[in-house]
Amino acid sequence: MATESTAGLALVSTFCPDRVGLVSGITSHLFEQGINLRDATFASLGSGAEFSAVCELPDNLTVAEVQASLSSLPVLAGAEVKVSPFAFDPQPGPQALITHRVEVSGGDQPGLVARLSEIFTQFDANIVRLDAQTLPDRAGERYVLRFSVSIPAERAEICLSAVANTAETLGLTCRTEAL
Template identity: 60%
Template sequence: MTSIALVSILAADRVGLVAAVADRLFGAGVNLRDTTFAVLGAGAEFTAVCELPSGVSTGDIEEGLKALPELAGAQVHVVPYAFDPAPVGTGRVTHRVTVSGGDQLGLVARLSEIFTQYGANIVRLEARKLTEEEGGLYVTRFAVSIPPERADLCLAAVGNTAGSLGLSSQIESSTL
């Protein structure tokens, strides 16, 4: 019988990091479910809900990952996953919203509150300040699940808020 675990890694970013982690997990018979990877400044974060094969413990997986040279000095945690690993309806992305422009203190808080008011669930969030060579903009991307009957009003509120702050917004519906 398989067990479900959460693998969480915070490490210095480097080429081959995901390949090394994924290969180690594959070699242990681990099946990846929901998985994310992100570069955060000079660091990187890898998080995955995993199915562990029978007879393999979270300690076995953590020990194996910590032995990787690519993870020297990293924070590696493998723990039992206490939630249902099956996606729920509010985990399905219905819209992708990008807001960009000058850096605005509290922008993520304002937009998050709008989504909450309209019953929308934030599935993924990415925010970053681009380098001057890339234009120096602050770009925030939300992947959200918005109830269909509230989508138009919610997206209009997001667009109005962005516009009132002198920011541009781009919205696309997802077919996922």
């Protein structure tokens, strides 16, 4: 439900074939309309690309107008474009503060993301960002998972040990970084 703090906020989401100039085309257009970006993400997904952003709309601009104008951009030809009111608090809470980065890599295994994310849940760790990629390697392909997580300080050491032990059991490598 929209509140005074969420009035004028919109979630802009696009999905389309990946191409050079996509981010600059979208963000330049939003800027030209007087829209300010808050939290934003971009990712290549296979040969597609996804852009999402929480945006502050000027008072004279509606969600429908933003969606129509984005849909008409040549850089977004053939894209799925969705603009909707953003009803959540735009200020991230404490569980969005990234305390650690964790990278697990090796051969892809069904259920790997589920297995590792369950470990984070067991230790009250919040996954703030997740990136998974299949990369070319000398031996064929290498699957890389990158988690940016918020782990309570008193549980960090045991949580990271559990992730590393699970990775080792599965024949994967694990690197962690405290921030």
